[in-house]
Amino acid sequence: SEEFQEWLKKTRKVSSQTECCYLNDIKNYCEYTSNCGISLESGTDLYLTHLDQQGISKSYKARCITSLRAFFEFLVESGYSLENPFSTVKLPKIEKKPPQTLTVQQMQMFLSAPDISTFDGMRDKILLELMYQTGLKLTDILALNVENVNLQMNVITVKKNSRERIFPIFSPLNVFIADYISTTRLEILKGKASRALLINLKGGRLTRQS
Numbered sequence: 001s002e003e004f005q006e007w008l009k010k011t012r013k014v015s016s017q018t019e020c021c022y023l024n025d026i027k028n029y030c031e032y033t034s035n036c037g038i039s040l041e042s043g044t045d046l047y048l049t050h051l052d053q054q055g056i057s058k059s060y061k062a063r064c065i066t067s068l069r070a071f072f073e074f075l076v077e078s079g080y081s082l083e084n085p086f087s088t089v090k091l092p093k094i095e096k097k098p099p100q101t102l103t104v105q106q107m108q109m110f111l112s113a114p115d116i117s118t119f120d121g122m123r124d125k126i127l128l129e130l131m132y133q134t135g136l137k138l139t140d141i142l143a144l145n146v147e148n149v150n151l152q153m154n155v156i157t158v159k160k161n162s163r164e165r166i167f168p169i170f171s172p173l174n175v176f177i178a179d180y181i182s183t184t185r186l187e188i189l190k191g192k193a194s195r196a197l198l199i200n201l202k203g204g205r206l207t208r209q210s
Contacts, residue, residue: 003078004071004074005019005023007074007077007078008022008070008074011070012070021063021067022067022070022071025063025064025067025068026067026068026071028064029043029047029064029068029071032046032047032050033047040072040075040081041072041081041082041083041085042085043085044085044086044089048061048065048089051064058092058093058094058095059094061092062091062092062094065086065089065091066091068086069084069086069087069089072084072085072086072087073087107132110128111125111128111129111132113128114128116176119184119187119188119201120201122176122179122180122184123180123184123198123199123206125176126173126176126177126180126198127141127198127206129172129173129176130144130156130169130173133167133168133169133170133173134156134167134169136158136167138208140158140160141198142198142205142206142207142208144156144158144196144197144198145195145196145197146181146195146196146197147195148197149177149181149197151174151177151178151181154168154169154170154174155167155168155169156169181197185199188201188203189203190203
């Protein structure tokens, strides 16, 4: 209901995507209890068993429990229900998988993939090399301005949350950046002013979408 959606936004401050997930989980639960001819409050154990029989992942089951716990919390606070049957349900333990890493050969293939004879290729090559050499997140690299690059010292400066970090850059990255700033980037801008280091074909700052 709209009432629950408003409550969800105020108390949980969830994103629109998370809100959709919550609503879908609740819809599935309500349909299940209705088909079984039981009340919402009495369907907890049956529904959890039903989820296990479906072979769903632990992470999905945990989300369903979280969604329904929030739903019943709303019902209790609003006077629509006397109890929250999911308040005592424990979330399944989710094992953390170690991150997968690339081999040296795979990393070299990855870095050599862009065609540096094109604007897109040169820019993407710099992006990939920055990620590889500095370990910076994509959002931090996209936020870099030209003034953050010091080619005399071969370093880039990243300022975030009143903190300043300095990262060294090595060959061939420093050579690529120098060529990109002095020629390729200027050809795209065509006299337009821009502080952004990495730009798109229209001269705007490069984003995840562009």
